[in-house]
Amino acid sequence: MMVFVLMILTAWLFVLLAVRTGRSSRARDSVSESIAIHRERLTQLEDDFRQGQLDLADYQQFKAETERALLDDTRKEARGEDRRPLPWPLALAALVIIGAASWLLYQQWGASDAVEVRRGFVELATSEQPTQAELDATLDGYQALLQRHPDDLQGWFRLANMQMELGRYADAQPNLERVLRLLRDGGRNAEDEATILSYLGQSLWAQEQPDAALARFEEALQFDAQNNLALGFAGRLTFENGQYRRSIDYWQRLKNLTSADADTRLIDEFIRRAQLALAEQGIDYQPEQQARLQLDIQLPSAWEGLPDEAALFVYARRPGERMPLVAKRVPVTAQTMRLTLSDADAMTANGGLAGQSEVEVSARVSFSGVAQSAPGDWTAEPQRVDLSEKAQQQLRLQLRQP
Structure with missing residues (x-):
């Protein structure tokens, strides 16, 4: 300077x-x-x-x-x-x-303090093994800089995230609380709110406050029922509290969010331990198996000529209704594509395949990439599926050009 x-x-x-x-x-x-x-x-x-x-x-x-x-x-x-x-x-x-x-x-x-903070981060990035004092000084300098910008949501989140990565959970917690307030004061986003609540739960858990941490994780799941971090920690904390049925339900929900070819042996082991704990109390508890639809999607040979913004939509809905129960949007990457539909793809908090006896499944390629159907889209003939027969169904859908 x-x-x-x-x-x-x-x-x-x-x-x-x-x-x-x-x-x-x-x-x-x-x-x-x-x-x-x-x-x-x-x-x-x-x-x-x-x-x-x-x-x-x-x-x-x-x-x-x-x-x-x-x-x-x-x-x-x-x-x-x-x-x-x-x-x-x-x-x-x-x-x-x-x-x-x-x-x-x-x-x-001016920006002299910002320049000093940036210099500190550059030195940390180029140092082979920075000392704890250097790490603390840089983060403290960044926090002092953010005090002059109290509404910088992204800045406070970055600071809290770095503090958590360095194990400074007590320092990260008030900064995460600030981020949560800024989210709620501005345009609220359920997924972002759930993420911050999950980080708060993790911070409280690291500070040996399990009850407060579980409350934050459960609050996060009210905003985003598919938050993996919240489901995993909620399962662990309820298990440690002796609430084995709840822990099994949380871990089962986490398992249902995984893809069909994912390795779920660790989750299965957690569920087995909770079931053994219930068996010692004379309780035989089996979690409800979630309905899953395995789809093989076949596209026309002209798929390679699709525009970059084109997208494939797959969905299941009640017969005769327009609103999907579950839906998924993915980019078109091959002529044959394999997808899974489950409650993890529910359109609303009360949606999903659970409790449905029959659904109608279809697929569509949108040239513009938007959910609204338009002339010229490639579509597949809807197929009806009886969900009362078994938890997992295998379907093949053939999309055709108009």
């Missing part, structure tokens, strides 16, 4: 030199030369008139024009003399004063 200030001062000095020694002196010399030429012209006009080379009318006209030009240049010269160049001592003093004032203003209202 000091190098920057010195460069600015040097630039001002050169500009001042140019103004003082160049422009002013050249302008004065030009005016002086013009005055001398006008005077010579008047003398020449008078000699020509005396020698009879000019008649009286021409002599008076040329003389009047030359005298007007002489008068104008004389005035210019006088004004130039009134604006004499600034003396060197005063010019240098002005440069010093301006530079010092600029630096003070920069320190007071």
